[in-house]
Amino acid sequence: MAMNDLSENLLNLRRKYREIFKTASEEIAKRVEALRPDGVTGEFFDVGNKIWQDAVLKMFDDEIARDIYIKWQEILAYRKMFSCNRCATCCNLACSEFSPEELKTKADAGDKFATQFLSVFEPYKNQEEAQKVYPEYMKLLEENKEDKVYFYHCPKLSECKLCTDYENRPQICRDFPDNPLSILPKSCGFYEWKQEVEPVALLCHSMMEIIEFYKEKICTSCRD
Numbered sequence: 682m683a684m685n686d687l688s689e690n691l692l693n694l695r696r697k698y699r700e701i702f703k704t705a706s707e708e709i710a711k712r713v714e715a716l717r718p719d720g721v722t723g724e725f726f727d728v729g730n731k732i733w734q735d736a737v738l739k740m741f742d743d744e745i746a747r748d749i750y751i752k753w754q755e756i757l758a759y760r761k762m763f764s765c766n767r768c769a770t771c772c773n774l775a776c777s778e779f780s781p782e783e784l785k786t787k788a789d790a791g792d793k794f795a796t797q798f799l800s801v802f803e804p805y806k807n808q809e810e811a812q813k814v815y816p817e818y819m820k821l822l823e824e825n826k827e828d829k830v831y832f833y834h835c836p837k838l839s840e841c842k843l844c845t846d847y848e849n850r851p852q853i854c855r856d857f858p859d860n861p862l863s864i865l866p867k868s869c870g871f872y873e874w875k876q877e878v879e880p881v882a883l884l885c886h887s888m889m890e891i892i893e894f895y896k897e898k899i900c901t902s903c904r905d
C-alpha cells in the first residue's frame with residue numbers, strides 16, 4: 682500500500698527526532714561530565730553525589746532551560762513572518778485527546794485551554810463526517826493508533842469556509858498553530874514556517890526530555 686505524504690512526513694519526523702535526540706544526549710552527557718567535582722569517581726547518578734548533581738541541576742536551569750526558552754521565543758517570533766491563508770482546515774477539524782466530557786471536567790477545574798476550546802468547538806457526530814474534511818490525516822491517525830483522538834469542528838465556519846465571527850475569534854484561533862511540531866496540512870499558511878523551524882523545535886523538545894529525565898532520576902529521596 683502506498684504511504685501517503687503525511688505518514689511519510691511522520692516517519693521522517695520520528696527518524697529526525699531519534700537522530701537529534703542522540704546528539705543532544707551526548708552533548709548533555711559531556712556537559713554533565715565537565716562538572717564532575719575533583720576527586721569524585723563513579724557514576725553521576727550514584728547516591729552521595731549531591732554536590733555534582735546540584736551543579737548539574739543549576740546548569741540545566743541557568744543555561745539549558747534558558748537557551749531552550751530563547752530558541753522557542755525566536756521560533757514564535759519568526760512565525761509572525763507567515764500568515765493564515767484561511768484554508769479553514771483547523772476550524773473544520775480540531776483534534777483532542779480528550780472527550781467532550783473530559784474537556785468539560787477540565788474547564789470546570791479552571792483549565793483555560795479547555796474552556797476556550799469548548800467555547801469554540803463542537804464534537805463531530807461521527808467519525809465519517811470528520812473523515813470527509815481531511816481524509817489523509819484521518820488515515821494517518823488510523824495507522825498510528827497510539828491514543829484515542831476526538832474530533833471537533835467550529836459551527837462559526839460558514840459554508841464558504843469563512844469565519845462568521847472573525848473579529849471576535851478567541852485567542853486559541855489567533856495563536857494556531859503555536860507548535861511547529863504539530864501536524865499541519867500543506868494548505869496551511871504556516872506550513873513553510875513549520876518546515877523551517879522544525880529542526881530547532883526538535884532539538885528544544887529533545888533537550889527538555891533529557892533534562893526532565895535527569896531531574897527525575899536525581900530525585901531527592903535517592904540523594905538523602
Ligand code: SF4
Pocket residue numbers: 771772801835836837838839843844845846847850851854
Ligand atoms: S471561531 Fe472562527 S477562526 Fe475560530 S475556529 Fe471558529 S471559524 Fe475558525
Ligand code: SF4
Pocket residue numbers: 764765766767768769770771772857858866868869870871
Ligand atoms: S490550517 Fe493554517 S491556513 Fe488554514 S485556517 Fe488554520 S491557521 Fe489558517
